[in-house]
Amino acid sequence: MTKAAARAELARLAALLNRANTAYHGADAPEISDAQYDALKRRNAAIEQRFPELKRPDSPSDQVGARASDGFGKITHSVAMLSLGNAFEDGDVADFDRSIRSYLGLGAEAPLAYTAEPKIDGLSLSLRYENGQLVQAATRGDGAVGENVTENARTIADIPQTIDAAPEIMEIRGEVYMSHADFAALNARQQAAGDKLFANPRNAAAGSLRQLDARITKARPLRFFAYAWGELSAPLGETQMQAIARLAGFGFKTNDLTRLCGSPGELLAHYRAIEAQRATLGYDIDGVVYKVDRLDLQARLGFRATTPRWAVAHKFPAELAWTRLEGIDIQVGRTGALSPVARLAPVTVGGVVVSNATLHNEDYITGFDSKGQRIRDTGKDFRIGDWVQVYRAGDVIPKLADVDLAKRADDAPEYVFPTICPQCGSEAVREEGDAVRRCTGGLICPAQAVEKLKHFVSRKAFDIDGLGARQIEMFYEDDVLAIRAPADIFTLEARDAANVSRLKNRHGWGAQSAENLFAAIREKREIPLAKLIFGLGIRHVGEVGARDLALHYMGWQALTEAVDLARPAALAHRRADLAEEAERQAALAEGRRARIAETRAAAIAACDVPAAARAAWDDLIGIDGIGATLGQSLSDALSNPEERAAIEDLIGHLRVLPPAAPAAESPVAGKTVVFTGSLEKMTRAEAKARAEALGAKVSGSVSGKTDLLVAGPGAGSKARKAADLGVETIDEDAWLALIEGL
DNA sequence: GTGCCTCGAGTTCC
DNA sequence: CTCGAGGCAC
Numbered sequence: 001m002t003k004a005a006a007r008a009e010l011a012r013l014a015a016l017l018n019r020a021n022t023a024y025h026g027a028d029a030p031e032i033s034d035a036q037y038d039a040l041k042r043r044n045a046a047i048e049q050r051f052p053e054l055k056r057p058d059s060p061s062d063q064v065g066a067r068a069s070d071g072f073g074k075i076t077h078s079v080a081m082l083s084l085g086n087a088f089e090d091g092d093v094a095d096f097d098r099s100i101r102s103y104l105g106l107g108a109e110a111p112l113a114y115t116a117e118p119k120i121d122g123l124s125l126s127l128r129y130e131n132g133q134l135v136q137a138a139t140r141g142d143g144a145v146g147e148n149v150t151e152n153a154r155t156i157a158d159i160p161q162t163i164d165a166a167p168e169i170m171e172i173r174g175e176v177y178m179s180h181a182d183f184a185a186l187n188a189r190q191q192a193a194g195d196k197l198f199a200n201p202r203n204a205a206a207g208s209l210r211q212l213d214a215r216i217t218k219a220r221p222l223r224f225f226a227y228a229w230g231e232l233s234a235p236l237g238e239t240q241m242q243a244i245a246r247l248a249g250f251g252f253k254t255n256d257l258t259r260l261c262g263s264p265g266e267l268l269a270h271y272r273a274i275e276a277q278r279a280t281l282g283y284d285i286d287g288v289v290y291k292v293d294r295l296d297l298q299a300r301l302g303f304r305a306t307t308p309r310w311a312v313a314h315k316f317p318a319e320l321a322w323t324r325l326e327g328i329d330i331q332v333g334r335t336g337a338l339s340p341v342a343r344l345a346p347v348t349v350g351g352v353v354v355s356n357a358t359l360h361n362e363d364y365i366t367g368f369d370s371k372g373q374r375i376r377d378t379g380k381d382f383r384i385g386d387w388v389q390v391y392r393a394g395d396v397i398p399k400l401a402d403v404d405l406a407k408r409a410d411d412a413p414e415y416v417f418p419t420i421c422p423q424c425g426s427e428a429v430r431e432e433g434d435a436v437r438r439c440t441g442g443l444i445c446p447a448q449a450v451e452k453l454k455h456f457v458s459r460k461a462f463d464i465d466g467l468g469a470r471q472i473e474m475f476y477e478d479d480v481l482a483i484r485a486p487a488d489i490f491t492l493e494a495r496d497a498a499n500v501s502r503l504k505n506r507h508g509w510g511a512q513s514a515e516n517l518f519a520a521i522r523e524k525r526e527i528p529l530a531k532l533i534f535g536l537g538i539r540h541v542g543e544v545g546a547r548d549l550a551l552h553y554m555g556w557q558a559l560t561e562a563v564d565l566a567r568p569a570a571l572a573h574r575r576a577d578l579a580e581e582a583e584r585q586a587a588l589a590e591g592r593r594a595r596i597a598e599t600r601a602a603a604i605a606a607c608d609v610p611a612a613a614r615a616a617w618d619d620l621i622g623i624d625g626i627g628a629t630l631g632q633s634l635s636d637a638l639s640n641p642e643e644r645a646a647i648e649d650l651i652g653h654l655r656v657l658p659p660a661a662p663a664a665e666s667p668v669a670g671k672t673v674v675f676t677g678s679l680e681k682m683t684r685a686e687a688k689a690r691a692e693a694l695g696a697k698v699s700g701s702v703s704g705k706t707d708l709l710v711a712g713p714g715a716g717s718k719a720r721k722a723a724d725l726g727v728e729t730i731d732e733d734a735w736l737a738l739i740e741g742l
Numbered sequence: 743g744t745g746c747c748t749c750g751a752g753t754t755c756c
Numbered sequence: 757c758t759c760g761a762g763g764c765a766c
Contacts, residue, residue: 203756207756304748331752331753333752334752335750335752337751337752339752339753341754352755354755355755356754358754360752392754392755396753396754396755397753397754540749540751542750542751543749543750544748545749545750
């Protein structure tokens with residue numbers, strides 16, 4: 001087949017298959033048989049495999065029946081799908097109310113209404129409607145990017161395909177779930193057919209929605225409750241309750257246990273009412289969700305990093321189960337942290353068979369921390385062979401709650417935590433006041449090296465398709481095509497080409513899969529600065545820290561130059577830390593108060609730090625959210641010769657993209673703003689969040705870099721300093737006028 | 743100096 | 757998801 005013929009054929013197949021999809025899910029008379037459909041799909045896949053470069057953006061293989069290795073197409077949510085913060089006790093609900101009032105600057109008696117609704121135990125789904133037509137359905141995924149399950153969603157009866165009088169653009173969100181009755185019937189059918197049984201309705205719903213073949217999904221009894229929304233071209237109402245009523249009007253199922261509550265007391269009353277009905281609802285719920293009713297207040301409250309401030313999930317108490325602790329294994333993380341994991345006799349907890357559980361750290365096993373404080377209520381330790389009580393924290397992570405001492409053998413030895421890394425034999429030390437013990441082997445330790453590489457290719461870093469945890473382990477062990485440092489990933493293709501025994505000839509690999517991997521790697525030679533910084537896996541530098549560093553320095557060169565320049569100051573601070581610790585010990589021994597500030601100042605003065613180094617250091621730790629610990633860690637990583645060489649080696653293979661400049665239309669974008677004095681129309685936290693959303697950087701103190709000072713009544717030294725430095729100063733009303741309408 | 747709040751680093755099972 | 761700890765406001 002010629003390339004031109006292939007291109008034409010792919011176009012024909014895309015049209016045919018797309019029409020077949022629509023006909024199949026819409027009308028009841030399919031235009032083509034299942035066998036014909038499958039044949040067309042296979043032909044399409046075969047041609048795409050031969051001419052990957054011709055694959056169409058609307059390729060049918062991306063719609064539903066994508067290649068198994070590839071799964072579904074990805075969809076970036078226009079509005080992120082976040083998870084909710086949790087409340088477990090009545091006191092947490094009072095805290096929720098209190099923190100909202102404090103954020104909004106409301107008094108304890110000001111009226112503030114909430115909604116309360118059951119939290120359905122299913123999986124969330126976002127449905128996009130354009131001009132009243134369902135055009136796209138996406139799973140939550142990591143919250144930012146989900147999977148395209150449009151064709152599957154079209155098979156769910158509770159989901160309208162068309163909606164009259166809907167806003168032009170409307171994303172409706174809710175929960176896909178399976179009722180108890182439907183779940184039991186499905187499992188009976190599965191058993192009769194000799195197929196695998198589902199552990200619980202949630203897994204059955206998730207498995208059914210994520211079928212690559214929409215016809216299987218169609219045969220599964222899925223249901224849907226709508227309770228939220230994403231992008232909207234017109235608001236759905238002024239309150240949560242109004243919006244829910246509107247959703248019902250559109251033809252969605254909404255949960256009839258949704259109530260409006262005027263106080264935390266009423267929320268708790270409704271929580272108990274729902275809890276009492278839990279067993280008779282006919283579907284699984286795992287708690288009750290509370291939301292601020294007024295949508296304008298929801299908008300003011302906004303979001304934290306991963307959760308909205310205006311909603312919380314009040315979870316039901318976790319299910320408990322007893323089992324035997326068969327052993328304790330020690331895992332080594334990328335920072336060298338030794339993490340104990342409990343190996344358990346398999347036991348069912350909350351519908352899932354659990355055989356591992358986290359033990360967190362050394363203290364969690366002994367039951368006491370380094371200061372002799374009890375960690376759990378009981379203060380009992382865990383020993384191998386014990387009968388232990390397991391629960392799933394947040395219904396997910398298995399943890400041990402308790403131990404039955406009556407069933408413990410008299411001679412059961414206390415568990416001794418290793419002080420030698422089980423992976424590399426290096427000493428494992430625990431810093432003063434630290435909860436974790438760490439392997440000191442660094443990259444000598446294979447476990448640390450592998451975990452660091454896994455972090456490098458992980459989703460929030462380089463995110464290289466086809467190079468996941470398992471492949472990293474494989475390539476790490478490989479002598480011919482070794483990946484032992486990040487740069488090795490980018491030389492893999494050239495090394496493979498120069499090799500007699502090619503990757504494509506290996507077991508489990510083919511020409512196509514090898515080429516896919518190389519293509520995925522090539523794609524990531526262009527990488528945003530923030531992802532590069534995060535990917536390096538420097539201790540204390542996480543996703544947010546990396547982003548802040550990227551936004552501050554705007555380039556790898558500028559970052560390294562600044563950090564290198566600041567090195568003497570970083571070292572001086574390290575000395576000061578040591579001097580401070582010595583002073584503390586001395587003061588303790590002599591029974592006097594420690595003179596910390598003086599000691600630090602003397603230690604730093606003794607180091608004779610150049611002014612330029614001092615300035616670079618102050619600039620670094622002056623970044624909001626970045627302090628001395630992170631600065632120290634970053635400085636150490638870039639000053640370590642081996643580590644620096646490895647990084648420079650890596651950079652040589654990359655084109656690093658600077659962060660996108662903040663929205664230019666905002667008058668405060670890119671400006672550094674300081675708030676001082678008392679603010680009357682908004683709280684400090686709200687002002688900060690608002691300013692940051694508009695692209696401003698909010699700082700705590702006035703300096704030469706400050707662009708704008710917003711001063712309320714009672715502003716003192718900061719206002720004077722701003723005047724001295726000639727920094728523009730405005731009051732709260734002027735600030736609000738400035739950002740109005742944004 | 744103390745008490746929030748957020749972030750980082752760890753973990754399970756499907 | 758949870759815990760510990762870093763960073764910052766009070």
